Amino acid sequence: MKKSKYKLICGLEIHVELATNSKMFCGCKNDPFEALEPNCYTCPTCLGMPGALPVPNRRAIEWTVKLGLVTNSKVNLFSKFDRKHYNYPDLPKGYQISQYDLPFCYQGKITTSEGDVTITRIHLEEDTGKLLHKTINGQKVSLVDFNRSGVPLVEIVSEPEITSAKQAAEYGRKLRQLVRYLGFSQANMERGEMRLEANISLSLNGSLPNYKVEVKNINSFRYLEQAIEYEIKRQAKLLDQGITPKQETRGWDHIKGETFPQRSKETAEDYRYFPDPDIPPIVLTEDQVKAWKKELPTLPDIVAKRWQERFDLPESVINQLLTTNDKVAKLNRFFGKAQKAGLNVKKVAHAIVNKKFDLDYQMPCSKIIAKWQEEMATEVVDNQVIDTLVKDLVQTHPEEVKRYQAGEKRLLGFFLGQLRPKLPPKADMRLVKETLEDLLQS
Amino acid sequence: MKLNQLTLTDAIKGLKEKKFSLSEIYADINKVIAETKDLNIYLTINDKAKDQASKQSSLPLAGLPIAVKDNFLTKGLRTTASSKVLDKFIPPYESTVTQKIKEAGGVVVGKTNLDAWAHGSSTETSDYGRTLNPRNPNHLPGGSSGGSAAAVAADAALAAIGSETAGSIRQPAAWCGIVGLKPTYGRVSRRGVIAMASSTDSPGPMTKTVADAALLLNHISGHDPYDATSSPKNVPDFTQALNKSVQNLKVGYIYHDVGIDTNIVNIFEKQLKKLEEVGVKVEKAAAFDPHHAIGVYTIIQRAEVSSNLNRYDGIRYGHDRSYFGDEAKKRIMLGTFALSKGYADKYYLLAQKVRTLFKQDFKKLFQKYDLLISLTSPGFAKKVGASKGQAAFGELEDMLLEPSSIVGLPGINLPVYRDPETNLYLGANIVANYWDEETMIKLADAWEKELKI
Numbered sequence: 001m002k003k004s005k006y007k008l009i010c011g012l013e014i015h016v017e018l019a020t021n022s023k024m025f026c027g028c029k030n031d032p033f034e035a036l037e038p039n040c041y042t043c044p045t046c047l048g049m050p051g052a053l054p055v056p057n058r059r060a061i062e063w064t065v066k067l068g069l070v071t072n073s074k075v076n077l078f079s080k081f082d083r084k085h086y087n088y089p090d091l092p093k094g095y096q097i098s099q100y101d102l103p104f105c106y107q108g109k110i111t112t113s114e115g116d117v118t119i120t121r122i123h124l125e126e127d128t129g130k131l132l133h134k135t136i137n138g139q140k141v142s143l144v145d146f147n148r149s150g151v152p153l154v155e156i157v158s159e160p161e162i163t164s165a166k167q168a169a170e171y172g173r174k175l176r177q178l179v180r181y182l183g184f185s186q187a188n189m190e191r192g193e194m195r196l197e198a199n200i201s202l203s204l205n206g207s208l209p210n211y212k213v214e215v216k217n218i219n220s221f222r223y224l225e226q227a228i229e230y231e232i233k234r235q236a237k238l239l240d241q242g243i244t245p246k247q248e249t250r251g252w253d254h255i256k257g258e259t260f261p262q263r264s265k266e267t268a269e270d271y272r273y274f275p276d277p278d279i280p281p282i283v284l285t286e287d288q289v290k291a292w293k294k295e296l297p298t299l300p301d302i303v304a305k306r307w308q309e310r311f312d313l314p315e316s317v318i319n320q321l322l323t324t325n326d327k328v329a330k331l332n333r334f335f336g337k338a339q340k341a342g343l344n345v346k347k348v349a350h351a352i353v354n355k356k357f358d359l360d361y362q363m364p365c366s367k368i369i370a371k372w373q374e375e376m377a378t379e380v381v382d383n384q385v386i387d388t389l390v391k392d393l394v395q396t397h398p399e400e401v402k403r404y405q406a407g408e409k410r411l412l413g414f415f416l417g418q419l420r421p422k423l424p425p426k427a428d429m430r431l432v433k434e435t436l437e438d439l440l441q442s
Numbered sequence: 443m444k445l446n447q448l449t450l451t452d453a454i455k456g457l458k459e460k461k462f463s464l465s466e467i468y469a470d471i472n473k474v475i476a477e478t479k480d481l482n483i484y485l486t487i488n489d490k491a492k493d494q495a496s497k498q499s500s501l502p503l504a505g506l507p508i509a510v511k512d513n514f515l516t517k518g519l520r521t522t523a524s525s526k527v528l529d530k531f532i533p534p535y536e537s538t539v540t541q542k543i544k545e546a547g548g549v550v551v552g553k554t555n556l557d558a559w560a561h562g563s564s565t566e567t568s569d570y571g572r573t574l575n576p577r578n579p580n581h582l583p584g585g586s587s588g589g590s591a592a593a594v595a596a597d598a599a600l601a602a603i604g605s606e607t608a609g610s611i612r613q614p615a616a617w618c619g620i621v622g623l624k625p626t627y628g629r630v631s632r633r634g635v636i637a638m639a640s641s642t643d644s645p646g647p648m649t650k651t652v653a654d655a656a657l658l659l660n661h662i663s664g665h666d667p668y669d670a671t672s673s674p675k676n677v678p679d680f681t682q683a684l685n686k687s688v689q690n691l692k693v694g695y696i697y698h699d700v701g702i703d704t705n706i707v708n709i710f711e712k713q714l715k716k717l718e719e720v721g722v723k724v725e726k727a728a729a730f731d732p733h734h735a736i737g738v739y740t741i742i743q744r745a746e747v748s749s750n751l752n753r754y755d756g757i758r759y760g761h762d763r764s765y766f767g768d769e770a771k772k773r774i775m776l777g778t779f780a781l782s783k784g785y786a787d788k789y790y791l792l793a794q795k796v797r798t799l800f801k802q803d804f805k806k807l808f809q810k811y812d813l814l815i816s817l818t819s820p821g822f823a824k825k826v827g828a829s830k831g832q833a834a835f836g837e838l839e840d841m842l843l844e845p846s847s848i849v850g851l852p853g854i855n856l857p858v859y860r861d862p863e864t865n866l867y868l869g870a871n872i873v874a875n876y877w878d879e880e881t882m883i884k885l886a887d888a889w890e891k892e893l894k895i
Contacts, residue, residue, distance in 0.1 A: 044534070044535050045668075048753050049515075049533075049534070049535070050515065050521075050523075050528070050531075050533075050636040050637070050753075050759075051514075051515045051533075051537060051632075051633060051634040051635050051636050051637065052535075052633070052634070052668075053632060053633050053668060053669050053670065053671075054670065055667065055668060055669070055670045056670065083749055085749060085752060085781075087752070087755060089755075089757050092753060092758075093752065093753045094749075094751075094752025094753045094755060095749055095752055144757075270782055270783045272748075272749070272778065272781035272782060272783075272786070273781075273786075274745060274749070274781055274786065274790060277639075277640035277641035277671075277746060278637075278640050278669075278670060278671060279670050279671075280670060280671060
């Protein structure tokens with residue numbers, strides 16, 4: 001691709017649903033996706049009934065602040081919740097409880113291979129209900145399911161410092177890794193537990209342009225990259241013609257691989273924010289924040305570096321192993337002990353990632369090591385069995401061997417077919433194939 | 443004496459001593475409710491009240507009938523806030539206040555009329571028609587808790603529950619000649635009270651005597667895990683403040699120079715003298731001009747109203763926005779405007795700053811005085827129809843109460859004078875420092891016994 005004369009100016013707004021036990025402002029179960037029927041996890045508060053009041057969820061506040069701490073953000077010791085007004089059937093109170101001018105965290109950063117991206121703010125709010133469009137008795141109706149109403153939702157807003165589609169995806173992946181690692185969210189995008197919005201514009205000299213296009217409905221990092229690339233092309237074409245792209249919200253059509261206009265945003269919306277009088281300001285102490293900081297596990301970046309240096313693990317393997325912090329802590333202990341026991345940690349790690357070795361995280365390290373050694377022993381036995389079987393096969397089919405050696409390579413399939421029923425059940429087919437090819441060549 | 447005329451305290455005592463029965467009380471109450479139908483006190487009558495009462499008789503409130511303002515949610519019993527928007531609303535849950543009353547043995551005898559959404563000081567904005575003042579039906583009962591005040595004044599309940607945002611308990615109590623107590627903001631839970639201005643809404647008792655107010659306050663106060671603004675502070679036994687000496691209490695007499703009719707002021711000051719006779723030190727005190735509170739309250743209250751009423755979008759609760767009355771529409775528009783981008787700083791934030799000035803002024807006053815006293819309302823109950831065309835009717839009537847309301851201080855109305863010609867009353871507003879309802883009750887109780895109105 002030829003280098004564009006325009007610079008990408010991109011910022012991300014990422015929403016993450018927190019996996020707390022209860023909802024943000026009431027005691028209802030926070031599990032909208034697994035709910036057996038609509039509106040089974042609701043109460044006067046999350047239904048916005050008259051007279052019902054919100055009581056903030058301590059755990060959700062703790063997690064939001066912790067997310068700030070792991071992204072090097074500053075923490076507002078004095079914070080508050082505000083009402084953001086708009087009308088939509090899935091918003092039962094006519095306002096969303098969010099945070100306006102005093103978010104819990106601000107001025108953080110996430111490091112990517114293309115440089116740091118500043119986090120403008122991290123704030124806490126409540127999710128909305130969900131509309132279901134159905135046809136009942138031949139009539140088109142819209143129904144509201146409030147199971148998701150009031151689920152804690154964290155919004156992480158970045159500065160428009162992202163300079164490539166790849167970097168945007170990397171930033172997003174890092175953030176997802178962090179929230180999963182800390183156990184704050186499964187961040188499953190198909191379930192809407194993590195939602196991406198990109199603000200995209202182009203500039204000749206890198207300064208902030210006078211328009212911005214917001215792309216919504218992106219539910220994978222691959223689509224995020226594609227949407228940004230698409231917008232770069234679309235906006236460059238307009239700019240080349242001397243046209244400023246329209247300030248608007250666009251959606252992503254992953255089938256066509258295009259963004260499409262959703263809503264014009266020429267005038268700023270007026271949400272009439274004001275402090276929610278139902279919730280007293282949230283005052284945190286230095287000591288509280290320090291105590292939370294102490295509880296944080298070693299961060300994924302540091303673990304990755306350690307594993308790379310000590311065990312020579314490749315990045316792809318590391319990224320697959322960096323799941324939740326308790327699993328990672330276990331792996332860390334296990335790797336250390338395994339190395340001392342003389343095991344090849346790199347081989348073990350590969351086996352885990354390729355699902356060749358079933359690691360039980362509940363099992364004590366010594367038992368895991370014993371299990372690995374046992375499986376390795378059977379592997380040695382297996383390898384001897386394979387050798388014998390292949391030799392037998394080659395000896396009993398001299399005709400086919402000659403044809404293969406003469407260039408009829410597709411006969412390899414025939415040999416493998418003959419072998420398969422005789423092999424041990426867990427035999428490594430790649431090894432079988434290699435052994436066979438070696439012998440046929442000689 | 444008919445049994446419905448009993449105070450709550452005397453009824454409990456009499457029942458214990460078996461001087462009369464609960465069903466005798468209900469017979470008299472139901473008779474008066476029927477006789478006073480024209481006053482339009484109740485919007486909904488609880489048909490099961492008598493049955494419920496018999497099951498409650500062993501509890502502290504002994505199954506006695508209590509009227510509740512119709513902005514408190516009562517499970518299974520229609521709750522409208524006097525707005526047609528909620529005409530058919532049957533709440534699926536119970537407000538904390540009515541829950542506590544039930545747990546203490548009280549029975550919700552009916553739901554009383556109010557200004558629609560509690561917007562007003564007359565009950566004239568009610569979508570179900572105005573309530574008339576039982577003391578003199580040519581006059582208004584005040585509001586917004588006008589129905590509850592009238593229920594007590596007409597002896598159509600032994601006591602009542604109201605809610606005050608800025609005057610809505612004390613002003614109708616003054617106009618109907620009863621006791622109305624607005625507790626410190628956060629003393630009584632707001633859960634299940636249809637929100638008006640969330641930052642000042644305070645439920646409280648409306649009763650025949652100060653003793654009844656103290657008793658009822660005991661039962662409705664306390665921390666509520668469902669209301670983040672309710673205080674975890676311990677609740678004292680407010681009845682302990684009754685029958686106590688008020689010797690040497692220092693009282694600041696405020697708002698004596700704000701342009702109130704001199705005849706009214708003279709009557710009031712004569713009654714104040716009687717306080718001095720029992721050893722209270724009363725002194726004229728300079729306070730921050732209450733006129734400023736009108737602006738602060740108007741902005742903050744309208745802003746919160748526009749937000750709180752945004753949920754009645756017609757998707758639920760039956761009726762849509764076209765059912766809002768003119769008063770609600772006016773307030774929604776004004777509040778929406780006050781919170782709009784570019785205007786919020788000019789109005790809402792400025793109002794909050796002035797609110798802080800009031801707080802500071804009260805802090806200074808309470809360094810010098812134990813209590814503050816003023817008239818509750820600048821005059822007697824106004825005539826029926828008086829609120830018509832008066833956009834700021836309530837604000838002017840409640841001016842003397844708004845300063846203490848917007849900062850969340852407790853206050854009590856005590857009837858201090860009855861005009862023998864009109865049978866209408868004047869009330870005193872006694873304001874205490876935060877969480878010091880006890881001192882306020884102590885003074886009101888002593889004054890009540892001295893005045894014998």
